[in-house]
Amino acid sequence: MTPGFWRGKRVLLTGHTGFKGSWASLWLHALGADVVGYALPPEAGPNLFELAGVADVLTSVTGDVRDGDHLQRVFEEHEPEIVIHMAAQALVRHSFEHPVETYDTNMMGTVHVLEAARRTGSVRVVVCVTSDKCYANRETERPYVEDDPMGGSDPYSSSKGCAELVVSAYRRTYFPVGAGAAHGTAVASVRAGNVIGGGDWARDRLVVDVASAYARGEAPVIRNPDAVRPWQFVLEPLAGYLLVAERAWTEPATYATGWNFGPERLDCQPVGWVVDRIAQAWGATTSWIHDERPNRPEAQLLLLDVTKARTELGWRPRLDLANAIDWTVEWYRAHGRGDDVRALTLEQIARYERMATA
Numbered sequence: 556m557t558p559g560f561w562r563g564k565r566v567l568l569t570g571h572t573g574f575k576g577s578w579a580s581l582w583l584h585a586l587g588a589d590v591v592g593y594a595l596p597p598e599a600g601p602n603l604f605e606l607a608g609v610a611d612v613l614t615s616v617t618g619d620v621r622d623g624d625h626l627q628r629v630f631e632e633h634e635p636e637i638v639i640h641m642a643a644q645a646l647v648r649h650s651f652e653h654p655v656e657t658y659d660t661n662m663m664g665t666v667h668v669l670e671a672a673r674r675t676g677s678v679r680v681v682v683c684v685t686s687d688k689c690y691a692n693r694e695t696e697r698p699y700v701e702d703d704p705m706g707g708s709d710p711y712s713s714s715k716g717c718a719e720l721v722v723s724a725y726r727r728t729y730f731p732v733g734a735g736a737a738h739g740t741a742v743a744s745v746r747a748g749n750v751i752g753g754g755d756w757a758r759d760r761l762v763v764d765v766a767s768a769y770a771r772g773e774a775p776v777i778r779n780p781d782a783v784r785p786w787q788f789v790l791e792p793l794a795g796y797l798l799v800a801e802r803a804w805t806e807p808a809t810y811a812t813g814w815n816f817g818p819e820r821l822d823c824q825p826v827g828w829v830v831d832r833i834a835q836a837w838g839a840t841t842s843w844i845h846d847e848r849p850n851r852p853e854a855q856l857l858l859l860d861v862t863k864a865r866t867e868l869g870w871r872p873r874l875d876l877a878n879a880i881d882w883t884v885e886w887y888r889a890h891g892r893g894d895d896v897r898a899l900t901l902e903q904i905a906r907y908e909r910m911a912t913a
Contacts, residue, residue, distance in 0.1 A: 556794065556911075560801050562587030565677070567633060569593045569620055569668060570641035571613065574755040575684075577603040578789050579639065581897075582797075582904050584612035591633045593618050593626065594642055603754030606890070607897035620664030627671045634677035637800050640668045641684045648759050650711035661714035662721060669725040672740060680803045681730075681742045682796055687785060687817065687859050688712040689719045689746055698820075698860035701746075701813040719744055719813065732808045741807030743799050747792035748785030748817045748859055751879060753886020753900065755789075762880075765830050766887045769839040776846045780827035783856045785817040787872065788879035790907045792816040795870050802868065814868070817859035822876035832877060836884040873910045 566583055570576040571592025583590050590613035597604040604610070614633070618625050620642045643661050644650065650657040665683055672678045690699040691706025705720055707713030722744045726732070730742045751762045761777075768775035795816035802810040817823075830843045864870040874882065882903060889899050 556586075556797055557801055559587075560804075561797070564588045565634060565636045566590045567593060567630065567635035567638045568613075568641065569639070570643060571609065571615065572597040572602070572604045573641065573645070574603055574752070574757065575750060575789060575793065576641050577607060577609045577754060578752065578900065578904075579641065579793050579796075580609045580613055581607060581900055582790075582793060585901065585904060590614070591616060591629070591635065593620070593629055595619055598756065601756050601890075603896075603900070606754065607900050620667055621659050623667035623670060626667050627674065630671040630675040630678075634675065636677055636679050637804070638668065638672055638678055638681045639684070639796060639800065640665065640681065643684070644711070644714070646757060646759060647688075647709060647711045650709060650714065654710040657710045658714045658717065661711075662717040665718040665721045669721065669729075669742065672742075673725070673729045676739075678740050680800050680807075681740065682800050682803070683718065683722050683742070683744045684796065685718050685722075685744055685746050686712070686715040687746050687748045687815070687857055689715040691716070692857055694856045696856075696858070698817075698858035699815070700860045701815055701863055726811060730811070732811045741803035741811035743803050743811050744813045745792070745796050745799055746813065746815050746859070747795070748787055748857070750787060750789050750792060751883050752789030753883055753890070753896065753903075761826060761829065762833065762883055763887070765833050765843070766837065766884065769834065769837045769841070770887075770891060772841070774841040774844050775830060776844045777826060777830055778846045780825060780830070780843075780845055782826050783823055783858075784826070785823050785857065785859050786829060786876050786879065787816070787818045787822070788874045788882060790904065791818070791872050791874065794907070794911060795864060795868070798868050798870055809867075814864055815859045815861050816864055816870070817861050818872050818876060820858070822872070823858055824876060829876070829880070832880050833884060836881050873907065
């Protein structure tokens with residue numbers, strides 16, 4: 556990233572009370588940005604937003620991206636220059652139980668953000684965060700590239716494909732890259748794989764479920780041990796998102812497009828491998844139990860091609876999966892000891908920055 560770029564930039568970040576949003580909020584503040592967060596209240600129970608005191612480093616607005624009128628008023632009041640849209644219904648299994656909420660949040664929430672952006676003259680860049688699951692997944696060994704068809708065979712994945720179609724339609728209709736001088740706004744979308752890191756307590760998250768079981772001295776119960784996912788530490792895609800925003804600010808015609816961010820191919824590992832590696836990092840002596848009860852169908856293989864980000868952005872993964880797991884276990888162990896997790900979160904950000912500039 557460019558030193559000094561974010562200093563003084565007015566950033567509106569949706570979803571700032573969530574796991575990735577809290578990491579992004581702390582990083583943007585450390586970079587000198589003036590951040591306004593817009594999101595629902597954090598989930599009950601332990602959450603990174605409250606544990607790390609994220610509300611202390613930004614202006615926190617409680618709101619729902621499904622409420623377009625309220626969102627528009629927040630845009631008008633704070634006049635953001637850069638919008639990073641992370642707010643989402645982010646759980647696959649929850650989408651089976653609540654499909655209307657999932658589509659309303661992920662698809663129409665994106666519509667409301669883009670509509671507010673086009674009606675607010677201060678906005679220079681919008682980065683919409685979707686998911687690797689936005690692609691029509693045929694479960695082949697060929698990783699998906701940015702111009703592959705959108706799709707999804709479950710409500711969550713489909714809603715992310717719909718969000719990408721919304722971004723594409725708004726870009727072509729209201730923010731065409733060839734007419735930047737007329738509208739002055741660049742709109743990009745970013746797609747990442749399965750993100751791990753400290754502070755994620757969402758339901759059905761593998762790492763926290765496994766870490767919690769090992770902390771209790773129990774064997775975790777694993778639903779789908781053979782499923783292969785593109786695992787990556789939380790700061791890897793966030794670095795990509797921020798880099799896209801920087802480049803789109805200066806060269807909208809080139810960078811207002813879709814981008815994949817994922818790990819090296821060797822780090823796309825089965826769930827069972829990840830659980831074994833967590834056990835090793837934790838020093839656990841118990842194994843894991845395969846839950847063979849009937850469950851909702853899930854994709855077994857999903858891979859991303861990140862060649863475009865490598866060649867056009869200069870982005871690349873800095874942490875292999877083993878180290879990503881080590882950093883994550885380090886965080887949860889610190890939390891279990893009662894350590895200052897905000898200090899550790901900021902230290903991991905600084906550590907990552909040193910690796911990225913080495």
